Amino acid sequence: MVRKRVLVTGGAGFLGSHLCERLLAENCDVLCVDNFFTGRKENIAHLMDDPYFEVMRHDVTFPLYVEVDEIYNLACPASPVHYQYDPVQTTKTSVHGAINMLGLAKRTRAKIFQASTSEVYGDPEVHPQPESYRGNVNPVGPRACYDEGKRCAETLFFDYYRQHGLNIRVARIFNTYGPRMHPNDGRVVSNFIVQALQGKPITVYGDGSQTRSFCFADDLVEGFIRLMNAPDEVTGPLNLGNPREFTIRQLAELVIAKTGGASSLVFEPLPVDDPMQRKPDIAQARALLSWEPTIALEDGLDNTIAYFRELLGEQATAVQYNAAE
Ligand code: NAD
Ligand code: UDP
Secondary structure (H helix, E strand, O other): OOOOEEEEEOOOOHHHHHHHHHHHHOOOEEEEEEOOOOOOHHHHHHHOOOOOEEEEEOOOOOOOOOOOOEEEEOOOOOOHHHHOOOHHHHHHHHHHHHHHHHHHHHHHOOEEEEEEEHHHHEOOOOOOEOOOOOOEOOOOOOOHHHHHHHHHHHHHHHHHHHHHOOOEEEEEEOOEEOOOOOOOOOOHHHHHHHHHHOOOOEEEEOOOOOEEEOEEHHHHHHHHHHHHHOOOOOOOOEEEOOOOEEEHHHHHHHHHHHHOOOOOEEEEOOOOOOOOOOOEOOHHHHHHHOOOOOOOHHHHHHHHHHHHHHHHHHOOOHHHHHOOO
16 A cells, blocks of 8 residues: 655644544554654654654754655644743744745645644634634734744745645634643643642633634544645635634533532633634635534533543642643
8 A cells, every 4th residue: 555654743742643643544654743842742652553653853943854745734832821931932933844844845745734723813803703804913912923923834835835836735723622632731621621620720811701612623633634635726724613602701611510520710810912702714614625513512521521530640649730841
């Protein structure tokens, strides 16, 4: 069998590890590249015995010379806490990382997928957000390293497409959750579940009236594969996410009910530039990929809670997770 050689950057991260697993199940020869900033070997340990899975420790801000047929460029910390930890490195990862991976795609003529984000819409004034909306991003705020880095990466993808005829796919991913999120990731779903399981207060930022729309990881990965396999004219940018919208307070109450915990809510200041609302318009993904999410938040949360219950149970105390790994 001739196997497709597929590179996944950020392959040891939350989404990357699910993608590697899915690609191996489809008989691809998978090269996972990661610098392990937020990714973990535990996420991919179960894949290590597969002869068609290979891991390379590498930072995408440096050039990479490998021979591949397809590239999924996911390398970039995604949680606000982590991408603001070293904002200059975040911009470098998005921009230099994109240039390096696009250069690799140009040399090898590989098809290349970019994990872009709903953050390109900033704090949106249009709701829900269609791909045609150009966004409301603060270019000098604390989220800019990520938002503007991802916007510049999109620019680079479309310039390589126009200038060099590259075969590109750009997905704008909305909030996604599931097993293998880092317990100290800082994002809302993992924070709330870990806090509820530990019987700690749930930290709601602001008054909890801001909204997000949460997609389960398996649904998203299905969208990735469909976009990569779509006809060449389907370049995106294409929104991928779950259009069911919740307030953060509703999410907190759902997590408390699902974990059976007795946590109270504590209200903390809203982070600077925190978007007030976010919900994808997925009409294009429905029309072009026949894709839409199938896993309800209630079911995805059950699955994710079970993962964290086991993970936290494996540790003598949760204190070990308090230090950023
Ligand atoms: P994650 O932090 O779990 O994964 C990112 C991975 O990239 C990690 O394994 C990390 O070690 C690796 N990485 C970071 N910088 C790197 C570098 N310079 N070189 C090599 N590897 C590097 O986050 P995730 O949620 O899995 O996100 C994956 C991608 O999807 C990111 O590009 C993110 O921007 C995008 N995205 C995710 C979401 C979401 O809700 N999960 C939403 C929008 C966009
Ligand atoms: N949030 C919260 N408590 C937390 C973590 C996050 O209330 O412990 C809020 C955050 O302010 C934002 C929303 O939850 O309004 C989603 O945050 P996350 O960091 O998951 O992703 P974002 O969509 O902001 O990038």
